[in-house]
Amino acid sequence: MATAARTESPLYLQIAESMTQQVARGALRPGDRVPSLRRLSRQRRVSMSTALQAYLWLESRGYLEARPQSGFYVRTPFSALIPEPQFEAPKTQPKAVTANAIMAELMESANNPANIPLGAGCASPELYPNRRLNLILRRIVRREPEHSARYDFPPGLEALRRQIARRSPDMGCNFSPRDIAVTCGALEALNLSLRAVAKPGDVIAMEGPTYFGILESAASLGMRVIEIPTNPQCGMDLNQLEAAIRKHRVKACVVMTNSHNPLGYVLPDQYKKALVDLTARWNVPLIEDDVYGDLAHQDLRPRTAKAFDRNGLVILYSSFSKILSPGYRIGWVVAGRFREEVERLKLLTSVASPSLQQRVIAEFLETGGYDRYLKRLRTRLVGQVESVRHAMAKYFPQGTRISRPAGGYMLWIEFPPQINALKLYRAALAENISILPGTIFSATGQYKNHIRINCGHVWSEIYDRALLTLARLCEKAQASRLV
Amino acid sequence: MATAARTESPLYLQIAESMTQQVARGALRPGDRVPSLRRLSRQRRVSMSTALQAYLWLESRGYLEARPQSGFYVRTPFSALIPEPQFEAPKTQPKAVTANAIMAELMESANNPANIPLGAGCASPELYPNRRLNLILRRIVRREPEHSARYDFPPGLEALRRQIARRSPDMGCNFSPRDIAVTCGALEALNLSLRAVAKPGDVIAMEGPTYFGILESAASLGMRVIEIPTNPQCGMDLNQLEAAIRKHRVKACVVMTNSHNPLGYVLPDQYKKALVDLTARWNVPLIEDDVYGDLAHQDLRPRTAKAFDRNGLVILYSSFSKILSPGYRIGWVVAGRFREEVERLKLLTSVASPSLQQRVIAEFLETGGYDRYLKRLRTRLVGQVESVRHAMAKYFPQGTRISRPAGGYMLWIEFPPQINALKLYRAALAENISILPGTIFSATGQYKNHIRINCGHVWSEIYDRALLTLARLCEKAQASRLV
Numbered sequence: 011m012a013t014a015a016r017t018e019s020p021l022y023l024q025i026a027e028s029m030t031q032q033v034a035r036g037a038l039r040p041g042d043r044v045p046s047l048r049r050l051s052r053q054r055r056v057s058m059s060t061a062l063q064a065y066l067w068l069e070s071r072g073y074l075e076a077r078p079q080s081g082f083y084v085r086t087p088f089s090a091l092i093p094e095p096q097f098e099a100p101k102t103q104p105k106a107v108t109a110n111a112i113m114a115e116l117m118e119s120a121n122n123p124a125n126i127p128l129g130a131g132c133a134s135p136e137l138y139p140n141r142r143l144n145l146i147l148r149r150i151v152r153r154e155p156e157h158s159a160r161y162d163f164p165p166g167l168e169a170l171r172r173q174i175a176r177r178s179p180d181m182g183c184n185f186s187p188r189d190i191a192v193t194c195g196a197l198e199a200l201n202l203s204l205r206a207v208a209k210p211g212d213v214i215a216m217e218g219p220t221y222f223g224i225l226e227s228a229a230s231l232g233m234r235v236i237e238i239p240t241n242p243q244c245g246m247d248l249n250q251l252e253a254a255i256r257k258h259r260v261k262a263c264v265v266m267t268n269s270h271n272p273l274g275y276v277l278p279d280q281y282k283k284a285l286v287d288l289t290a291r292w293n294v295p296l297i298e299d300d301v302y303g304d305l306a307h308q309d310l311r312p313r314t315a316k317a318f319d320r321n322g323l324v325i326l327y328s329s330f331s332k333i334l335s336p337g338y339r340i341g342w343v344v345a346g347r348f349r350e351e352v353e354r355l356k357l358l359t360s361v362a363s364p365s366l367q368q369r370v371i372a373e374f375l376e377t378g379g380y381d382r383y384l385k386r387l388r389t390r391l392v393g394q395v396e397s398v399r400h401a402m403a404k405y406f407p408q409g410t411r412i413s414r415p416a417g418g419y420m421l422w423i424e425f426p427p428q429i430n431a432l433k434l435y436r437a438a439l440a441e442n443i444s445i446l447p448g449t450i451f452s453a454t455g456q457y458k459n460h461i462r463i464n465c466g467h468v469w470s471e472i473y474d475r476a477l478l479t480l481a482r483l484c485e486k487a488q489a490s491r492l493v
Numbered sequence: 494m495a496t497a498a499r500t501e502s503p504l505y506l507q508i509a510e511s512m513t514q515q516v517a518r519g520a521l522r523p524g525d526r527v528p529s530l531r532r533l534s535r536q537r538r539v540s541m542s543t544a545l546q547a548y549l550w551l552e553s554r555g556y557l558e559a560r561p562q563s564g565f566y567v568r569t570p571f572s573a574l575i576p577e578p579q580f581e582a583p584k585t586q587p588k589a590v591t592a593n594a595i596m597a598e599l600m601e602s603a604n605n606p607a608n609i610p611l612g613a614g615c616a617s618p619e620l621y622p623n624r625r626l627n628l629i630l631r632r633i634v635r636r637e638p639e640h641s642a643r644y645d646f647p648p649g650l651e652a653l654r655r656q657i658a659r660r661s662p663d664m665g666c667n668f669s670p671r672d673i674a675v676t677c678g679a680l681e682a683l684n685l686s687l688r689a690v691a692k693p694g695d696v697i698a699m700e701g702p703t704y705f706g707i708l709e710s711a712a713s714l715g716m717r718v719i720e721i722p723t724n725p726q727c728g729m730d731l732n733q734l735e736a737a738i739r740k741h742r743v744k745a746c747v748v749m750t751n752s753h754n755p756l757g758y759v760l761p762d763q764y765k766k767a768l769v770d771l772t773a774r775w776n777v778p779l780i781e782d783d784v785y786g787d788l789a790h791q792d793l794r795p796r797t798a799k800a801f802d803r804n805g806l807v808i809l810y811s812s813f814s815k816i817l818s819p820g821y822r823i824g825w826v827v828a829g830r831f832r833e834e835v836e837r838l839k840l841l842t843s844v845a846s847p848s849l850q851q852r853v854i855a856e857f858l859e860t861g862g863y864d865r866y867l868k869r870l871r872t873r874l875v876g877q878v879e880s881v882r883h884a885m886a887k888y889f890p891q892g893t894r895i896s897r898p899a900g901g902y903m904l905w906i907e908f909p910p911q912i913n914a915l916k917l918y919r920a921a922l923a924e925n926i927s928i929l930p931g932t933i934f935s936a937t938g939q940y941k942n943h944i945r946i947n948c949g950h951v952w953s954e955i956y957d958r959a960l961l962t963l964a965r966l967c968e969k970a971q972a973s974r975l976v
Contacts, residue, residue: 156621160820209715227842336848
C-alpha cells in the first residue's frame with residue numbers, strides 16, 4: 011500500500027470498487043445478499059459509517075438495493091443493462107490505408123493539457139508506481155554512475171531480458187533471455203516485426219476494428235491491410251481469415267488476443283490455439299500484441315497465442331508503457347524464427363533502447379512487488395471502467411451500446427447510426443473533451459457511429475461532467491442530425 | 494573542471510594534448526619555438542617537472558625537437574608524414590544494398606567486453622559528463638516525481654526543443670522550438686527522414702564512402718543507393734551528383750557535412766552552399782547528418798548545410814549520443830517542409846522519446862557549462878586521435894595511408910591493395926581486437942583494403958599493443974597474401 015499512499019482513493023471507494031469487481035467476476039450475482047454493515051466494518055476494519063458510505067455509493071450506482079428489514083442485495087447494475095455494440099462485419103478487401111488526416115490533430119489534442127483526456131490510451135500519472143521506480147532509479151544512479159555511457163546494443167540489457175523470461179510462464183510460455191529483444195516501446199516492436207516478415211505492397215490481415223496505431227504503422231510501411239470480421243466472443247472469424255489468406259496471399263496477421271483494443275475482449279484459449287494452428291498451416295507469421303495482457307480483469311493472467319506456437323511463427327510483443335511508465339519507452343519482442351532480422355532492424359532503426367530505464371525495470375521486476383502492484387492497478391482500472399460505464403448508462407441516449415471489457419481500460423461505444431462520430435469528436439473537442447472517433451480503428455472507413463473512450467484516468471467529477479456534456483452533444487446530434 | 498575530476502588525464506598530458514591541438518590548427522607551425530620550460534610552468538601554473546614531462550611526451554611523439562642551448566621547437570610530427578588515403582571513385586550505379594551478413598557479427602563483437610573496441614563508434618564512458626548529468630537527473634526526479642508518467646508525444650519536450658533552438662545560431666541556423674522534433678537518437682531521425690521523402694525502390698544519393706548505418710538503413714527500407722564520388726577536400730562531386738539526379742531520378746541525398754564518418758573532413762562553407770543550391774535546383778531533399786558536428790576540431794563550430802537552405806528542403810538531424818550519453822537515446826531532427834510527415838512517422842514508429850532524458854538534457858543545456866565541457870571533450874578526443882595516428886605511423890607497414898580528420902574521432906585507413914580488410918578484420922577479431930572493414934562503408938563492395946579505426950577510447954598501453962598486433966597482422970598478410 012505504501013507506494014500508492016499519496017494517490018489512494020478513499021477507503022469507502024476502495025471497498026465499493028472491490029465489490030464491483032466481485033460482481034464483474036461473478037463472485038457476487040444479482041440477488042445475492044451482501045454482508046451486513048456490522049460484518050463489513052469488521053471484515054474490512056473500517057468504521058460503520060465508512061461501510062455505509064460504500065454501500066450507499068454502490069446503491070447509487072445501481073449495484074445494490076436496500077431491502078427494508080433485510081439488508082443490502084446485489085442487483086443487476088444499470089450499466090449491465092446496456093447492450094454491447096453489435097458485431098459489424100468489415101469489408102474484406104485489402105486496402106492501402108491512406109495517411110489519416112486527423113492523426114496530426116489527435117496528437118495535437120493529446121498534447122493539450124486543457125483537454126479532458128478520454129481519447130489517447132493514457133492513464134493518470136498517479137496510478138503508476140512512480141515513487142518505487144524513482145527509489146530504484148536513484149539507487150542505480152548511485153551504484154552505477156556510468157549507467158548510460160554505453161549503448162545496450164540489440165538484443166538489449168541481459169538483466170531485463172532475464173526478468174521478462176522469468177515471468178513468461180504467466181503467459182503460458184517459457185522464454186530464454188536470448189529469445190527476447192528490448193525495444194523502444196511496443197509500437198517499435200510492431201514496426202520491426204512487420205518489417206521482418208513483410209514488404210511494402212504485401213497484405214496484412216488485422217482485426218476489424220483494431221488499434222489505429224497498428225493500422226497506421228502498417229500503412230506507413232506501404233503495406234495493405236485486410237480487415238477480418240472480429241467479434242468479442244471468438245475473435246477473428248477464422249473462415250474469413252483463411253479465405254483472405256487463400257485469396258490475397260496474406261503475409262502476416264496481427265492480433266490483440268488479450269484485452270483487445272478497442273473491443274476489450276480476452277480471447278479464450280481454444281480460439282487462440284485455433285488461430286495459431288490455422289496461420290501455421292498456411293505458414294503465415296502471426297504477430298501478437300499483448301500490451302494490455304497484464305491488465306486483463308481476471309486474477310490468473312491469460313495465456314498468449316504464443317503459448318501455442320510450435321513453429322516459431324508467432325511474434326509476441328508487449329511493453330511496460332501501460333503498466334509501469336509510458337515515458338520510459340521500454341517494450342520487448344519475442345520474434346521466434348525472425349529474431350535475427352528483428353534485432354538487425356532494431357540496430358538500424360534506433361540502435362538501442364534507453365539504458366537507465368532497462369536497468370530500473372529489471373530491478374523492479376526482480377525485487378518483487380510487481381504482482382502486488384499489478385493487482386492494485388487492475389482493481390483501480392476496473393473501478394474506473396465501471397464508473398465510466400455507469401455514467402454513460404445514466405446519461406447517454408437510448409440506443410447507445412457500450413462494450414463490457416474483460417481487460418484493459420478502453421470502452422467501445424456504438425451510437426444509433428444517425429450519429430456521426432467524427433462530427434461528435436469535433437464538437438467534443440470544441441468543449442475541450444478529447445475522444446477518439448471509430449473510423450480511425452478501421453482501414454475501410456467503418457465504425458462511423460462508434461467512439462472509443464479511454465478510462466485510464468482516476469474517476470472524478472470532471473469526467474462525470476464531461477460524459478454528461480458528451481451525452482448532450484449526442485442528443486443534439488440525434489435531434490438535429492446536423493452536428 | 495569539477496565535473497570531470499575523476500576522469501581527468503594527468504596534467505602534463507593535458508598540456509601536451511592542448512599543444513598538439515595548436516599544431517593541428519596551425520597555431521603552432523613546424524619551426525616555431527615553444528615557450529621555455531620556466532615560461533610554460535608559469536603560464537599553466539604547474540611545476541617545472543610537469544612542464545618537462547609534457548615536452549618530453551611531445552618530443553617522443555615527434556611533435557617537438559630539443560635544440561641544445563636554444564629550447565624546444567615544433568617539428569613536423571611523424572604522423573603528419575603519413576600520406577592520406579587516396580581518393581577512389583565509387584561505381585555510380587544505383588544499388589540495392591543487400592542485408593550485410595557481417596552486421597550481426599559486428600553487433601555481437603561490439604557487445605563483447607573482451608574485445609578491444611576499435612570498431613563501433615563509441616567513446617570511453619568516463620569521457621562523458623556522467624556526474625553532472627546524474628546530479629541534474631536526481632534533481633529532476635526529486636522535483637518532478639511523475640517525470641515519466643506521461644508520453645511526450647511528438648514533437649517532444651518543449652523545454653528541450655527550446656534549448657536546441659537557442660544553440661542553433663552556432664550551426665548558422667535560427668530555429669524555433671516548433672521546427673524541431675525529438676527522436677530516439679540520430680538513426681531514428683534518419684529513418685524518419687528517409688521515409689518522409691522517399692519510398693521503397695527510390696534511389697538515394699550518398700557519399701562514397703559513408704557511414705554504414707546510413708547505407709543499411711536505406712537498404713532496410715527497400716531503397717536503392719547510388720554512391721557519389723566524395724573526397725575530403727570538397728565533398729561529393731557535384732557534377733556526378735547532378736548527373737545521377739538527371740539519370741536516376743534521385744529522391745533524396747544524404748550527406749555528413751561536418752566531421753564526416755569515416756573520412757573525417759569538415760566541408761568548407763562554399764561547398765555546403767553549392768550542394769544546397771544544386772539539390773534545391775532539382776528539388777531533391779538534402780538530408781544532413783550532423784552527429785559529429787559539435788566534435789569538429791576547431792574552436793568555432795562549423796556551420797551546417799541547413800544554414801544555406803532557402804526552401805525547407807534540407808533536413809538536418811543530430812543527437813546527443815556522441816556528446817553527452819549514448820544510452821540516453823535522444824536525437825533530434827529539423828525537417829523543414831517535411832516536418833508534419835516526420836512527426837506523424839515518429840508517432841507511428843516509437844510514439845515518444847524517453848521523458849526523463851529529455852528533461853535532463855534540457856537542463857544541462859540550460860544551466861550552462863555545455864560549451865566548456867564540449868571544448869574539454871574535443872581536446873581529449875583530438876589527443877586520442879593523434880595518439881592512434883602516431884602509433885600507426887610507428888608500427889604500420891610502408892604504403893599505409895591514414896586520414897587526417899578535421900572532426901570526430903574516426904580514422905580511415907588505406908592499406909596496399911594486397912591486404913584484404915575483411916580477412917584482416919577476422920584475424921584481428923581472433924586476437925580480440927575489433928575493427929571495421931571498409932567494405933561495409935560502401936554499397937558497391939569497394940574499399941576492400943580499407944578499415945575504420947575508432948579513437949573514442951582514452952589512450953592507453955592496451956591500444957598501443959592492439960595497434961602493434963594489428964600492424965603485425967598486416968605485415969603477415971602482405972607477406973603471405975593469405976590472411
